[in-house]
Amino acid sequence: MKKLTLILIAVLGAFVWSCESDDTADINIELNSGGGGGGNTTSNEIGGTQTVDLTLEIGQEYILTEALIMTAGTTLTIPAGVVIKANPGAGVYIAIAQDARIVAEGTSTTPVVLTSNVPTPSAGDWGGLIILGRAPINSVAGGNATSTSEIGGLPYGGSNTGDNSGILRYVRVEYSGGAADASSENNGFSFYGVGNGTVVEFIQAFEGKDDGIEFFGGTVNASNISVIGAQDDSVDWTEGFSGILTDVYIEHRVEHDKGIEADGFNTDIGNNSNPVFWSKPTINNLTIIGRGSTTGNEAVRLRAGTQGIFNNVIIQGFEEAFDLDAEGNEPTGQGVLDGDLRVNDVTFIDVIVKMKNDTGVTFEESDFIFGDGNGTGTDYDSWKSGWTRN
Numbered sequence: 001m002k003k004l005t006l007i008l009i010a011v012l013g014a015f016v017w018s019c020e021s022d023d024t025a026d027i028n029i030e031l032n033s034g035g036g037g038g039g040n041t042t043s044n045e046i047g048g049t050q051t052v053d054l055t056l057e058i059g060q061e062y063i064l065t066e067a068l069i070m071t072a073g074t075t076l077t078i079p080a081g082v083v084i085k086a087n088p089g090a091g092v093y094i095a096i097a098q099d100a101r102i103v104a105e106g107t108s109t110t111p112v113v114l115t116s117n118v119p120t121p122s123a124g125d126w127g128g129l130i131i132l133g134r135a136p137i138n139s140v141a142g143g144n145a146t147s148t149s150e151i152g153g154l155p156y157g158g159s160n161t162g163d164n165s166g167i168l169r170y171v172r173v174e175y176s177g178g179a180a181d182a183s184s185e186n187n188g189f190s191f192y193g194v195g196n197g198t199v200v201e202f203i204q205a206f207e208g209k210d211d212g213i214e215f216f217g218g219t220v221n222a223s224n225i226s227v228i229g230a231q232d233d234s235v236d237w238t239e240g241f242s243g244i245l246t247d248v249y250i251e252h253r254v255e256h257d258k259g260i261e262a263d264g265f266n267t268d269i270g271n272n273s274n275p276v277f278w279s280k281p282t283i284n285n286l287t288i289i290g291r292g293s294t295t296g297n298e299a300v301r302l303r304a305g306t307q308g309i310f311n312n313v314i315i316q317g318f319e320e321a322f323d324l325d326a327e328g329n330e331p332t333g334q335g336v337l338d339g340d341l342r343v344n345d346v347t348f349i350d351v352i353v354k355m356k357n358d359t360g361v362t363f364e365e366s367d368f369i370f371g372d373g374n375g376t377g378t379d380y381d382s383w384k385s386g387w388t389r390n
Contacts, residue, residue: 046084047092050074056082059110063117067091067127067152072099075166081110085117086126090178093127093186095152096165098134098193106170108202111387116175123231123255124209127151127186128176133165134158135195137217138240138275139266147239149192149216150184156192161219163195170202170387177209177231185210188230194220196243205230206389207253215241215281216266222246226380226388229253234288237306238263240277246284247378252291252317258298259288259315264305264330278331280307280340287377290317293350298323305330307340314377316349322368326359333361336368345371 046054047066053074056062059081066087070076076096078084086092094114096102106112116125130151137157139147146155173188180186188205193216200222205212212227217239223246227234234250237260250259264278288299299318302308303325315321322343326332335341336359346369348354354372355365 050076053077058082061085063087064092064094064126067093067095069095069097069152069154070100070102071097075101075103078102078104078112080106080112080170083113083115085115087117088125088178090127090151090180090186092178093130093151095130095154096132097154098132098156098158101164101166102131103167104169104171105167106387108170108386111170111172114171114173114176118175121175123175123207123229124177124179125175127178128188128190128208129171129173130154130186130190130192131165131194131198132156132192133194133198133218133220134160134163135193135218135220136161136240136277137193138277139217139269141276146193149190151180151186151190154192157217158193160195162197163193164197165194167199168201168203169199172204172206172387172389173208174206174389175208176205177211179209185232187211187214187236188227189213190216191218191220192216194218196221202383202387204228204388205234211236214238215243217241219243224383225249226384227251228389229256231255231257233258233261235260236262237279237281238266238304239279240265240275241279241281242277244282244284245286247383248283248286249378249380249384250288252289254291256291256297258301259290260300262300262302262306262308264303264307264332267304274329278305278307282309282311284311285378286310286313287380288315288318290315292317293319293352295319299351301325302332302341303330305332307331307335309341310343311345312377313343313346313375314349315346315351318351320353320356321348321351322354323356324359324368326361333357333359333363336363337361341368343369345374347373347375347377
């Protein structure tokens with residue numbers, strides 16, 4: 001669709017032709033062209049399945065009218081300052097399929113913002129951002145075998161640890177988490193089998209209905225992560241996630257669940273409690289702010305065989321800091337004894353129980369927590385300015 005606006009401004013008074021002077025005003029033509037076929041666009045509506053590259057215009061605002069799915073071989077480019085407002089509905093989301101890329105590069109003063117198109121927005125207004133790659137997952141067997149995402153039914157997983165799905169830098173997702181059904185819910189950011197060739201830096205999930213950020217397997221590294229007001233878990237991993245998360249800030253609001261919920265395998269699938277490998281990420285510089293120890297809840301739940309190394313942590317305002325769970329042969333507890341699940345340098349503020357062991361494996365708090373009182377967490381004030389919401 002093309003809209004042509006022609007503005008002709010005539011000179012006041014007589015219209016006089018002269019060789020010495022020209023009193024006619026300029027003719028300004030504003031051309032607004034674009035649409036679902038792809039390519040550069042200044043159309044204010046986007047959506048649909050894209051089979052060619054889609055490049056949005058710097059500093060512009062767009063309306064996401066339906067699911068936007070970038071197919072293999074295409075790139076979605078979102079420059080600094082772009083705002084995408086999603087119409088309401090769980091089926092309104094952005095998905096970057098396997099072998100597609102997203103290049104969303106905001107700045108600390110002009111972030112890329114994906115938000116709700118509701119006058120008074122609230123958590124769960126729309127879906128969220130979904131990225132699917134070819135990095136390993138443990139929910140299927142075999143080198144390049146894939147699983148399918150719970151939203152959109154898109155394939156993910158494979159054997160390429162260095163798979164590259166693009167760049168996210170200074171990107172904020174707001175009011176996401178619409179539920180398609182009782183078991184299929186969007187997150188703010190969903191990373192499905194995403195590889196460590198992907199750049200993820202300075203991302204915020206703000207006031208989402210479900211999880212803020214979830215990693216379904218994969219090897220992607222992410223830094224400067226802010227999750228504020230997630231109504232389910234703020235950060236979640238499962239299906240053998242093994243990336244590195246650096247500088248993570250989590251803050252609970254009235255509605256919330258865990259700060260981190262960590263699974264070694266996907267307990268929702270329930271068919272792979274003995275995978276070839278388990279989740280084992282590294283988390284550096286982590287701060288989790290709860291609503292006070294008298295309000296109950298856990299800051300971090302480690303279960304279903306997850307491993308993981310936590311370095312430099314502050315946990316404030318929880319009844320329980322770390323709750324370790326396992327059923328059957330899941331190695332959650334054994335990981336503590338083996339040194340594959342531990343906390344190095346942590347400070348607890350307004351916390352009643354530092355560690356709860358429900359794994360069936362006997363170990364002491366001192367086998368899991370090292371450097372109690374030495375944690376400083378992430379220096380959130382040094383990197384939040386200009387692009388996050390509070």
